[in-house]
Amino acid sequence: MDLCVHATLQNGEMMLTSNGSSTKTHLRRETLGLYALGDLAVRETLATEQHLSGCARCKKNLRQVEAVVAALRQPVLESPAWAASRG
Numbered sequence: 001m002d003l004c005v006h007a008t009l010q011n012g013e014m015m016l017t018s019n020g021s022s023t024k025t026h027l028r029r030e031t032l033g034l035y036a037l038g039d040l041a042v043r044e045t046l047a048t049e050q051h052l053s054g055c056a057r058c059k060k061n062l063r064q065v066e067a068v069v070a071a072l073r074q075p076v077l078e079s080p081a082w083a084a085s086r087g
Contacts, residue, residue, distance in 0.1 A: 027051055027058045032065045 027048060034040045035048045052058055 026055065027061070029061060029065060032058070032062045033069070036062065036066045036069045 031040070031044075031048060035045065040048060052062060
């Protein structure tokens, strides 16, 4: 049996948990969002990066969050048609 230790954040504190059983702790999307925006404190950033280095699921979730962040940063070039009809 492989033992996997993960660094996670809980109330700003780094927590280490293991999945010696069938449970595994993952980063919350809120944490991933703050990481993608660069809004985590240094200690939280390091803990997040440590977790991401060994967790495929959280890496996948981060890519999804980063795609949303990138889309939201794009300028709106024109108003959608439905907005013009609202008067």
